[in-house]
Structure formats: C-alpha cells, structure tokens
Amino acid sequence: MLPRDMFLAGLVAALVxxxxxxxxxxxxxxxxxxxAIALLIALVSxxxxxxxxxxxxxxxxxxxxAPVYAYVAVFVVMVASAGGTxxxxxxxxxxxxxxxxxxxxxxRFVRPIRYGRVVNLVPYHLGQILLVLSLVx
Numbered sequence: 001m002l003p004r005d006m007f008l009a010g011l012v013a014a015l016v017x018x019x020x021x022x023x024x025x026x027x028x029x030x031x032x033x034x035x036a037i038a039l040l041i042a043l044v045s046x047x048x049x050x051x052x053x054x055x056x057x058x059x060x061x062x063x064x065x066a067p068v069y070a071y072v073a074v075f076v077v078m079v080a081s082a083g084g085t086x087x088x089x090x091x092x093x094x095x096x097x098x099x100x101x102x103x104x105x106x107x108r109f110v111r112p113i114r115y116g117r118v119v120n121l122v123p124y125h126l127g128q129i130l131l132v133l134s135l136v137x
Contacts (some may be wrong), residue, residue, distance in 0.1 A: 007108070008064065011071050014101070019077040020069075021094075024135045030084035038083020038091055042076045042098065049102040056109040068105070075101070082131070091136075093130025100124035 050072060057065050075098055082094035100123040107116040 003050055008067060011067055015071055015074055018074045021131060022074075022078050022081050023134075025078075025081035025085050025090065028085050030081065031086045031132030032084075034086045034091075035080055035084030036112050038094075039076070039080040041083070041091075041095065042079035045074060045079075045095070045098060045102070049106070053102070053105045060109065080135070085134070087134045089130050090134035093127045093132075093134060096123040097131065098127075100127060 040124065053068070057068060078092040079091070079098055081092040090122065102118050103116070103120045103123070107113045107120060113119055
C-alpha cells in the first residue's frame, strides 16, 4: 500500500491497469447478457460502497472526489468487460479487485477496518490471480 500522500499516484497507476484489463477483455468476444449482468453487479456494488466514501472524501479530501469518480467509472467498465467475456473466473477476479479497492478507500477515508491491510490485500491478490488466469487461458 502506498503512503497516504501517494494516494493519487496509486489511483492513476491502478487506472492504467484497469485500462489494460479492459483492452484484454475487449479483444475477446463479449456476450451481451453476461455484460449486462456484470454491469448490474458493478453498479449495485458502487451504490453500496460509494456514498459513504464520497461523503468522507467531500469532508476531508474534496480534491480527490473527481479523480475517484473517474476511477470508479473506469472500474465499472472493467468489471462489465470481465463479466462480458462469460468467464466466471474473470468476473470473480474483477469483483475481488473492486472490493479490495472499496475496502482500501473505506479504510483510508471512512473509518479504519480491523486488520484492514489483510482485508484489503487478500482479495486484491486473489483478484489479480484470477484476472490474469482468465486472460491467459
């Protein structure tokens, strides 16, 4: 995890990573039904996690609100693209990655989570493994 003052740099680096995953998933044929299901899951997840994070950012770090929203939008496209492949491995990886980032933001901006690093890093690494496996198989 990057130091607190490097949050924006980490956000940009992860954004580039999401764009690479989107390109990898878009290189495959996407199934409309799976894409819609994944998009719905991503949007419901955003509706659950984003409001408290938004309130905390607006109160403490208002300059981060717009970059976080841009990041979330790209993340939703990545989750939808992963699900659109029809691969449950890809969708599970994308969702684990999403939840790890939501946990990171919650832990940093809303309130600390007990064992926050572990709760953040385990789904992150599992998500990365599943995403890569889905793209190489």
